[in-house]
Amino acid sequence: MNISVGRRPATVVATAALLLLAGCGGDDGDGGDGGTAADGLTVVAGFYPLEWAAERIGGDRVSVTSLTAPGAEPHDLELTPRDVAGVADADLLVYLGGFQAAVDEAAESQAGDHAWDAAEAADLSLTAEEHGHGEEEGEEHAEDEDHAEGEESTDPHFWLDPTRLAAVGDALAEQLTELDPDGAETFEQNAATLREELETLDREMTDGLTGCRVDTLVTSHDAFGYLADRYGLEVIGVTGLSPNSEPSADQVAEIADLVAERGVTTVYTETLVDPAVAETVAAEAGVETAVLDPLEGLTDESAGDDYLAVMRANLATLQEGQACS
Numbered sequence: 001m002n003i004s005v006g007r008r009p010a011t012v013v014a015t016a017a018l019l020l021l022a023g024c025g026g027d028d029g030d031g032g033d034g035g036t037a038a039d040g041l042t043v044v045a046g047f048y049p050l051e052w053a054a055e056r057i058g059g060d061r062v063s064v065t066s067l068t069a070p071g072a073e074p075h076d077l078e079l080t081p082r083d084v085a086g087v088a089d090a091d092l093l094v095y096l097g098g099f100q101a102a103v104d105e106a107a108e109s110q111a112g113d114h115a116w117d118a119a120e121a122a123d124l125s126l127t128a129e130e131h132g133h134g135e136e137e138g139e140e141h142a143e144d145e146d147h148a149e150g151e152e153s154t155d156p157h158f159w160l161d162p163t164r165l166a167a168v169g170d171a172l173a174e175q176l177t178e179l180d181p182d183g184a185e186t187f188e189q190n191a192a193t194l195r196e197e198l199e200t201l202d203r204e205m206t207d208g209l210t211g212c213r214v215d216t217l218v219t220s221h222d223a224f225g226y227l228a229d230r231y232g233l234e235v236i237g238v239t240g241l242s243p244n245s246e247p248s249a250d251q252v253a254e255i256a257d258l259v260a261e262r263g264v265t266t267v268y269t270e271t272l273v274d275p276a277v278a279e280t281v282a283a284e285a286g287v288e289t290a291v292l293d294p295l296e297g298l299t300d301e302s303a304g305d306d307y308l309a310v311m312r313a314n315l316a317t318l319q320e321g322q323a324c325s
């Protein structure tokens with residue numbers, strides 16, 4: 001679903017394809033000065049927030065593509081042979097280890113030392129239960145399931161805390177500088193500008209989410225842990241860390257009880273995730289639903305055209321849904 005290419009005249013596409021081929025050949029031929037400013041660095045990002053950060057920091061010294069197509073859900077991404085070849089050819093793969101198994105594999109097998117895992121800079125300090133919120137039905141989930149009941153997993157969704165994304169931006173600037181030393185000043189400046197914008201957003205969110213009447217945040221999947229942690233909310237994810245697991249009827253009932261207990265008035269569905277489960281919980285508890293965007297990918301339906309705009313839309317949605325003053 002590549003809309004921008006679809007709109008272009010065929011000749012332009014053909015020319016672009018030729019340039020692409022020429023580019024690949026050149027890269028392989030004279031590896032000695034690969035990645036100089038003249039031809040620009042090629043960066044492949046795992047998914048949207050990393051793509052956006054790489055574009056912002058690299059500016060016109062890099063060209064960035066994302067392995068996760070717009071509108072695709074990144075957790076269970078599968079790579080085409082073409083994607084894998086793109087990883088092998090790129091000057092840098094920017095990914096998040098432990099988030100997308102296919103990308104981890106490509107990083108290991110294709111990218112050599114040209115892969116950068118953002119996990120350390122992101123400081124993935126939060127964990128969440130992989131499955132459900134009850135202990136009662138432990139027997140039902142047999143041992144042969146992927147995740148044992150109640151197993152703790154690292155929460156990958158760091159980008160929903162803007163300050164963590166800023167830290168990743170700073171570290172990424174250093175990575176790009178290693179590959180393109182002439183760009184050092186540009187990368188450093190761009191990272192500083194990005195940090196400023198993210199810190200402004202962070203202040204808006206801190207102010208906007210102070211004094212909310214409801215501090216429990218009920219979302220489809222458990223993507224908002226870092227956001228909740230940063231802004232003093234407590235998150236309950238209906239399906240756990242991955243949007244594709246199905247909660248049991250007991251778990252849905254249990255969450256509906258919590259919703260009633262804590263005076264929750266809004267259960268959030270998400271872009272890119274089937275809203276059915278969150279809607280079931282909301283219906284069971286007799287509360288509203290609203291849409292939050294975990295920014296795992298942008299689509300035409302996103303509530304803004306970049307990370308900052310969508311986060312501000314999320315803030316407005318949260319202020320209403322959590323009854324913030």
Ligand SMILES: [Zn+2]
Nearest residue numbers: 223241243296
């Ligand atoms: Zn997620």
